[in-house]
Amino acid sequence: MSVQTFTTASTVEEAIAAVAAGARPVAGGTDLVVGARTGKSTMPESVVAIHRVAELHGVESLADGGLRLGALASHAEIAASGDVRKRFTALSDASAIVGSHATRAQGTVGGNLMNASPAMETGGPLVVLGATATLRSPSGTRSVAVEDLWTGPGKTSAAADELLVGVEIPAPAAGTGSAYLRLEYRRQMEIAVVGASAAVAVADGVVTEARVAMTALSATIRRIPEAEATLIGSDGGSAAIDAAGAAVAAASTPISDVRGSADYRRAMAAVIAGRAIETALSRAREENA
Amino acid sequence: MKVAATLNVNGISYPVDLDPGTNLLTAVRDVVGLTGSKEGCDDSECGACMMLLDGQPVNACSYLALQAEGSAITTVEGLADGDTLAPLQAAFLDLGGVQCGFCTPGMLVSATALLADNPDPTEDEVRIGLSGNLCRCTGYDGIVKAVLSVAGSS
Numbered sequence: 001m002s003v004q005t006f007t008t009a010s011t012v013e014e015a016i017a018a019v020a021a022g023a024r025p026v027a028g029g030t031d032l033v034v035g036a037r038t039g040k041s042t043m044p045e046s047v048v049a050i051h052r053v054a055e056l057h058g059v060e061s062l063a064d065g066g067l068r069l070g071a072l073a074s075h076a077e078i079a080a081s082g083d084v085r086k087r088f089t090a091l092s093d094a095s096a097i098v099g100s101h102a103t104r105a106q107g108t109v110g111g112n113l114m115n116a117s118p119a120m121e122t123g124g125p126l127v128v129l130g131a132t133a134t135l136r137s138p139s140g141t142r143s144v145a146v147e148d149l150w151t152g153p154g155k156t157s158a159a160a161d162e163l164l165v166g167v168e169i170p171a172p173a174a175g176t177g178s179a180y181l182r183l184e185y186r187r188q189m190e191i192a193v194v195g196a197s198a199a200v201a202v203a204d205g206v207v208t209e210a211r212v213a214m215t216a217l218s219a220t221i222r223r224i225p226e227a228e229a230t231l232i233g234s235d236g237g238s239a240a241i242d243a244a245g246a247a248v249a250a251a252s253t254p255i256s257d258v259r260g261s262a263d264y265r266r267a268m269a270a271v272i273a274g275r276a277i278e279t280a281l282s283r284a285r286e287e288n289a
Numbered sequence: 290m291k292v293a294a295t296l297n298v299n300g301i302s303y304p305v306d307l308d309p310g311t312n313l314l315t316a317v318r319d320v321v322g323l324t325g326s327k328e329g330c331d332d333s334e335c336g337a338c339m340m341l342l343d344g345q346p347v348n349a350c351s352y353l354a355l356q357a358e359g360s361a362i363t364t365v366e367g368l369a370d371g372d373t374l375a376p377l378q379a380a381f382l383d384l385g386g387v388q389c390g391f392c393t394p395g396m397l398v399s400a401t402a403l404l405a406d407n408p409d410p411t412e413d414e415v416r417i418g419l420s421g422n423l424c425r426c427t428g429y430d431g432i433v434k435a436v437l438s439v440a441g442s443s
Contacts, residue, residue, distance in 0.1 A: 006292060006309035006355050026353060030333065033312060033351045038332050043310050049356045076345075100421025101402065103333065105345035106352065188420040189334050 005046040012055050012136070012165060018048035020138045020161035027051045027072055028106035030099060031115040056110070056165060059084065065171025071110025071164045075099070075122070078109060088169055089283055090125035090178035090197050097121060100188040110164045116150045117191075119216040123150070124197030125180045127221060128211040131169040135162040143168075147213075150220035173209055176201045177283025181276040182215065183268050185259070192216045193260045196248065196273040198280035200231060202288055207236045212244060212277065217252035217269050224251045227273065236281045245274035294358045298323060299367030307354055313347070314338045316354035317364060325365040325394045329423070336422030339395035340364050346402040365394035368401060376439045377401060384438060385431030392424040400436045409441040 007023070009015035019025055024044035026032050028051070035041040050056060056072040061083045069078065078084055078095035085092040098104055098112065098121045112122045113133060126146045133146050135158050146167065149156050158164065172178070178199035182192035195215030201208045210231035213223045227247035234240035254265035291306040296316060303321045311320075317340070318324050326349060329337030333348040340349045341363035368375040377400055380386065387393050396419065403410065403418035410418065415436045416429070424432060 003308070003310035003353075004290060006353070008355070008358075026356070029352045029356065030348075033353060034333050036310075037312070037350065047309065047353070049353065051356060052359070099333070100336065100346075100348075101399065101418060102336070102339060102346040102348045102421060106342070106347050186420070187417055 002045060003043050003047050006049065007047075008049040009053055012053055012163075015048060015050045015053055015056075016136055016138060016161075016163050018046075019163045022046055022160075023048040025050045025163060027108045027111050028074070028103070030103050030107040031111055031117075050163075062168075067169045069109050069167040069169075071166055072108045073110075075104035075107050075109065075112070076101075079104065087172055087176075088125070088129055088178065090128060090180040090199060090280070091122060091169075093180040094121035094125045094197075097182070097184075097190075103189070109167060113146065113149060113167070114156055114158065114164050116152075116154050116156050116220070118150075118153050118218065118220055119192045119195070120221070121180070121182070121192065121195070121215075123221040124195055124213040124215040125178065126167060126169065127213045127223060128178060128197045128199040129169045129172070130211070131167050133164055134166045134168065135159075136165045137161040137163070141165075147221070147223060152219050172199070173201045175203050175284055175288045176209070177280045177285070177287055179276045179279035179283060181272055181279065183272050191259065194254075194265050194268045194272045196269070196276035198273075198277040200236070200277070200280045200284050202236060202281065202284040205235060207231045207234050207240070207281070210244075212248065212273065214248050214252060214269065214273065217248070217254045217265060219253070224248050226251060227277075231277065241274050241277050241281070242270075244277055245270035248273035292355060294355055296321060296354065296357060296362060297360070298362045299364060300361075305354075309353070309355055311354045312350055313340065313352045313354045313357050313362070314349035316357075317349065317362070323364055323366050326398075327391055327394055329391065329395075334423070335392070336395040336399060337392055339398040339422065341398060341402060344402070344405060346399055363398070363401075365397050368397055375401075377404070377435065380435035380438045381432065384435040386427060386435035387431075388426030392422060392426075396422050396424065396432055400432075404436070404440060410436075412437060415440070
């Protein structure tokens with residue numbers, strides 16, 4: 001490894017100044033260091049450790065019913081939150097299965113998002129929950145919808161001098177249920193073979209809102225409007241779910257790799273998306289009950 | 290260029306000079322000199338390098354050593370009380386939780402974290418809690434029995 005400069009930021013201003021000067025931020029190290037040690041990438045020349053910046057931590061329920069996650073909120077912290085479990089359930093599903101207990105203790109939601117893997121766990125849930133990311137640079141702060149954060153595998157729309165400081169999720173509509181599911185071969189240290197997220201609202205037995213996103217099925221995690229359209233206005237029965245699953249499979253452009261062939265991924269896309277939608281619907285109905 | 294730092298491992302402060310890219314596992318094994326923690330996959334897959342950082346598990350192969358300055362680092366060497374093994378360590382020996390021994394330090398550290406978080410886990414919770422640690426000898430049964438045997442008593 002070839003790190004020449006290592007600094008530890010204690011405030012967000014220090015962290016941003018270091019990033020603007022060309023340093024790569026590191027928090028849990030679960031992507032940056034692993035990537036370098038496995039030869040997938042090299043360690044950057046300049047690193048700023050941001051894990052001790054207190055104001056970037058925290059999982060906070062907001063007065064307006066929304067949720068604010070500090071960029072450094074760990075997966076373990078998010079998974080342990082009762083409010084996330086109850087109202088932002090898809091995110092809770094995802095945070096609870098990232099990596100291993102060690103990955104969840106050290107790894108952060110900010111790192112997960114900015115590493116921009118199309119197979120990341122927390123991305124799909126944040127997309128279907130309508131989350132926005134807050135990016136800060138020395139020249140200011142801006143918000144971007146999480147689904148617009150990624151431009152390709154490992155690539156984001158953040159400028160070189162911007163640091164992700166937090167994520168905000170708006171209050172879910174009444175009667176909303178959400179879920180994240182992945183196809184996996186192992187319980188821990190697994191990467192989604194195929195993943196799907198769904199957030200649906202049900203009123204009087206009719207689906208009034210639906211957002212569906214696919215994971216590990218295209219270059220970036222993204223919503224599938226065709227799947228959402230089959231659900232909205234339907235009774236959320238098996239015909240609507242099957243049609244939505246088929247729409248996800250049809251929209252997918254998976255790769256073949258060590259975890260599965262493109263054909264297998266496409267075949268499983270409908271199954272996993274269907275299960276995620278079904279789980280979200282049953283959670284929405286519980287909210288209504 | 291080396292950076293001077295202090296690593297607190299098992300309650301003892303060690304002054305170290307490190308290349309900034311050094312991972313925690315290398316720093317503890319090669320610089321501090323505590324070789325209980327093992328390097329298995331070097332990829333966060335196997336858990337052989339597991340340590341605790343302020344009580345929370347970390348794959349030390351995938352963590353920059355300089356980030357651990359200011360935290361309490363616990364390795365397998367920190368589990369026993371002098372020459373008296375921790376109950377978990379004794380249970381691993383008694384119940385066949387050890388064969389070749391390579392995964393054992395990481396297993397013990399992970400199990401310690403698991404029991405600190407959930408003092409009375411079910412068998413399922415133990416199996417899931419340890420599934421970030423690979424063992425190629427025991428078939429896991431002895432390990433799970435050992436953890437369950439001390440659960441509820443720690």
